[in-house]
Amino acid sequence: MTVRPQDLGGRRGFGPVQIEQGEPVFHADWEASVIAGILATISAGLYNVDQFREGIDELEPLSYLTLGYYRRWLHTLEVNCMQSGVFTAEELEARIQAIASGERMPPGANDEIADGLRALIYESAPVARSAGSPPAFAVGDAVRGRVLEGARHSRIPLYAQGRRGVVIMVHPAFPDPDRSRRGEGEHAEHVYSVSFAGRELWPDADERSAIVVDLWESYVESIPGEGAA
Amino acid sequence: MTTGKDEGDRYAALRTRAIESLLIEKGLLSEQAVDVVVEAYGSDIGPLHGARVVARAWSDPQFKGRLLKDATAASRELGVGGFVSEYVRAVENTEGQHNLVVCTLCSCYPWGLLGLPPAWYKSPEYRARAVREPRAVLREFGVELPDETEIRIWDSSADLRYIVIPRRPEGTDGLAEDELAALVTRESMIGTGLARQPVA
Numbered sequence: 001m002t003v004r005p006q007d008l009g010g011r012r013g014f015g016p017v018q019i020e021q022g023e024p025v026f027h028a029d030w031e032a033s034v035i036a037g038i039l040a041t042i043s044a045g046l047y048n049v050d051q052f053r054e055g056i057d058e059l060e061p062l063s064y065l066t067l068g069y070y071r072r073w074l075h076t077l078e079v080n081c082m083q084s085g086v087f088t089a090e091e092l093e094a095r096i097q098a099i100a101s102g103e104r105m106p107p108g109a110n111d112e113i114a115d116g117l118r119a120l121i122y123e124s125a126p127v128a129r130s131a132g133s134p135p136a137f138a139v140g141d142a143v144r145g146r147v148l149e150g151a152r153h154s155r156i157p158l159y160a161q162g163r164r165g166v167v168i169m170v171h172p173a174f175p176d177p178d179r180s181r182r183g184e185g186e187h188a189e190h191v192y193s194v195s196f197a198g199r200e201l202w203p204d205a206d207e208r209s210a211i212v213v214d215l216w217e218s219y220v221e222s223i224p225g226e227g228a229a
Numbered sequence: 230m231t232t233g234k235d236e237g238d239r240y241a242a243l244r245t246r247a248i249e250s251l252l253i254e255k256g257l258l259s260e261q262a263v264d265v266v267v268e269a270y271g272s273d274i275g276p277l278h279g280a281r282v283v284a285r286a287w288s289d290p291q292f293k294g295r296l297l298k299d300a301t302a303a304s305r306e307l308g309v310g311g312f313v314s315e316y317v318r319a320v321e322n323t324e325g326q327h328n329l330v331v332c333t334l335c336s337c338y339p340w341g342l343l344g345l346p347p348a349w350y351k352s353p354e355y356r357a358r359a360v361r362e363p364r365a366v367l368r369e370f371g372v373e374l375p376d377e378t379e380i381r382i383w384d385s386s387a388d389l390r391y392i393v394i395p396r397r398p399e400g401t402d403g404l405a406e407d408e409l410a411a412l413v414t415r416e417s418m419i420g421t422g423l424a425r426q427p428v429a
Contacts, residue, residue, distance in 0.1 A: 020348055032266045074245060086251070210381050212382065
């Protein structure tokens with residue numbers, strides 16, 4: 001079975017949700033630096049959001065579950081910076097040693113980069129993409145989530161694979177995450193909100209529940225012998 | 230006493246500083262850019278942005294219509310949106326249906342409307358259980374829904390982000406928009422909570 005530590009939906013064995021009262025936005029100063037580093041390096045075109053996610057999902061399962069959100073982000077920032085040639089592992093180790101031994105780093109002032117991040121955070125807007133073909137499915141169509149054997153990073157949860165649902169919304173085209181992750185450029189596909197009855201997914205699911213998953217067209221197939229519902 | 234968590238934090242802090250200084254040296258990052266993130270998400274963009282959108286929807290049926298049709302454009306009317314809120318869908322709670330938002334594959338969340346996600350939203354417990362046992366999860370948040378209520382769980386697996394429009398509490402007819410916004414909690418816009426009751 002494919003290892004997909006990120007694919008947590010419906011997994012058993014997890015305890016109560018820990019709710020922190022009066023939770024601060026940041027729990028440590030370095031978290032904001034990690035966010036800034038990721039936004040800046042993705043904006044600079046060094047890697048894309050799907051490669052960012054891949055870096056996280058590649059973690060071995062125990063680390064994935066125990067590192068926490070921002071350390072997973074730190075990990076993928078590091079991995080993607082090295083893969084795109086920003087720095088080497090040796091450079092990073094040397095810099096860690098230098099800082100640990102109290103060496104002062106030159107200050108980095110650059111208004112342009114700050115302005116770029118501010119524009120990204122406040123003004124980021126929808127990007128219209130063309131799928132090249134009309135949507136293959138319509139609202140009301142009965143469909144099945146495709147079974148993707150061995151697909152380590154695909155954005156269809158295992159719980160929806162091979163399961164039957166109904167298209168409830170048809171969305172514009174978004175870049176196919178699998179090709180984007182492999183660096184094959186943007187290939188936009190229509191996305192569908194597919195509703196699955198809880199009991200279709202798990203025998204112990206709530207009878208009056210439906211789970212809606214947003215699926216790219218290549219994650220969905222028609223059910224033979226069935227047209228529109 | 231040193232705990233594993235403290236040690237992990239020190240390791241992460243040091244490693245982050247090293248990466249930050251390398252990125253600064255290569256002209257990819259600056260100290261002001263980090264300040265921009267701290268200011269934007271530390272004190273500016275937070276749940277109040279989404280709450281203003283919900284309060285407007287409660288007060289203005291035409292706005293609500295636009296919000297349900299195109300939440301990105303409607304939120305923009307109030308200056309709300311931006312990064313990771315480029316494609317927003319608003320889903321409305323009704324007497325018979327409750328909506329709950331999760332991202333089982335990572336932690337997708339409408340940053341532009343609600344700010345950075347709380348720790349529980351990113352936790353394996355929430356991500357694993359919200360889709361399969363929503364009522365049990367809601368109970369942990371102190372929400373008990375009637376048995377006959379349908380629960381729709383939105384797993385944000387693609388580029389769409391979701392905001393829940395909670396039900397407007399009874400007895401709020403005379404309230405101004407900013408008073409209404411004060412009743413709209415972050416949890417109520419994710420679906421793990423309900424809007425607050427006004428103080429009588």
